[in-house]
Every structure is written in C-alpha cells, then in structure tokens.
Amino acid sequence: xxxxxxxNFRHFLRASEAVSALEYALLVGIITVAIGAAVAQFGxxxxxxIKGMGTxxxxxxxxxxxxxxxxAPSP
Numbered sequence: 416x417x418x419x420x421x422x423n424f425r426h427f428l429r430a431s432e433a434v435s436a437l438e439y440a441l442l443v444g445i446i447t448v449a450i451g452a453a454v455a456q457f458g459x460x461x462x463x464x465i466k467g468m469g470t471x472x473x474x475x476x477x478x479x480x481x482x483x484x485x486x487a488p489s490p
Contacts, residue, residue, distance in 0.1 A: 428434075 428437075
C-alpha cells in the first residue's frame with residue numbers, strides 16, 4: 416500500500432502540471448509569510464498610533480469639558 420502511494424507520488428512529481436502546481440504553492444507560501452511578517456512588523460506601530468489618537472481625543476474632550484461655566488447674567 417505504501418509502495419503504491421510512493422509510486423503515485425513520484426508519478427505526480429514527474430508530471431509537468433504537478434511541477435507548476437508545486438511552484439504556485441511555494442509562491443503562495445512565500446507571499447503568505449511576507450504578509451504575516453508585514454502585519455507583525457507594522458501591526459504594533461499602527462496600534463500604538465491609534466491608541467495615541469484616542470488619548471488625544473480624550474484629553475481634548477477633558478479640556479473642553481473642564482472650561483469654566485459662563486457667569487450668570489446680573490439682574
């Protein structure tokens with residue numbers, strides 16, 4: 416059984432379509448690794464930038480909310 420599977424696998428590797436399929440599979444694998452590396456590299460930077468923007472929005476909201484109320488009109 417194992418010999419038959421090995422023979423079929425060798426036949427598959429000899430076929431020209433199989434070589435093209437393997438090349439495409441390797442290419443997809445390389446692209447996937449590159450995308451993963453880019454996300455890992457820039458993901459933290461983007462997360463930090465977004466958190467900084469959120470902090471700025473909150474602090475500016477506190478500045479607007481903490482302004483003194485307008486004085487009551489005199490009678």
